[in-house]
Amino acid sequence: MRVVITEYLRIDLDAERWECRNCNAVLGPARENYKRGLLVYDRDPREIHAPQLDPARYAYTFAPDPAWCRILEYYCPCCGSLVEAEYTVPGHPPLHDIEFDIDSLKRRAAEFVAEGALAKAPDLTVPDPRAAFGHAHRHDHDHEVQP
Numbered sequence: 204m205r206v207v208i209t210e211y212l213r214i215d216l217d218a219e220r221w222e223c224r225n226c227n228a229v230l231g232p233a234r235e236n237y238k239r240g241l242l243v244y245d246r247d248p249r250e251i252h253a254p255q256l257d258p259a260r261y262a263y264t265f266a267p268d269p270a271w272c273r274i275l276e277y278y279c280p281c282c283g284s285l286v287e288a289e290y291t292v293p294g295h296p297p298l299h300d301i302e303f304d305i306d307s308l309k310r311r312a313a314e315f316v317a318e319g320a321l322a323k324a325p326d327l328t329v330p331d332p333r334a335a336f337g338h339a340h341r342h343d344h345d346h347e348v349q350p
Contacts, residue, residue: 206312208301211279211286212237216309226282233305238297241277241286248272248290269293 204216213224214233221230221237230240247269254264275297277287289298 204309204312206308209286211284212301214303214305214308216305216312219305223279223282223284223286225279225284228279228281230279233303236297236299237301238277238287238299240280242280243297244276244278246274246276248274250274 205213205222206216207213207224211224212230213222214220215222216233218229219233221233221240222228223230230237248267249269251274252266254266256264258264258266271292273291273293273295275289275291276285277289277297278285287300289300291298
């Protein structure tokens with residue numbers, strides 16, 4: 204069973220591994236930091252936040268100082284999707300921002316069907332979003348054509 208975690212990440216609970224949702228690439232064990240399986244681009248923060256004042260004239264330009272701030276961008280090694288970006292201090296290890304109790308997640312996910320489907324609840328009704336616009340009849344029935 205696959206469980207969606209973020210826009211670009213999911214966990215395959217049967218295989219206990221992180222996967223890219225864009226290209227289905229395996230990124231690593233689900234019990235470890237997903238960032239270990241991604242490509243890292245260590246960016247100079249001035250590339251993102253350009254100086255607002257002339258650096259030749261002013262010591263402080265409203266741009267982050269690269270001696271104090273780095274931007275780490277994490278990309279899927281197969282499709283190149285930007286999975287995560289984090290601001291950190293130079294030399295700091297990647298943040299471990301997502302950590303699950305995989306055994307507990309497996310138990311809870313057993314209530315659900317495949318990715319994107321609703322919980323298995325026979326009394327659960329799915330509201331029709333068209334009803335808010337005055338279009339609430341169904342189109343999943345056959346129409347008899349009158350001769």
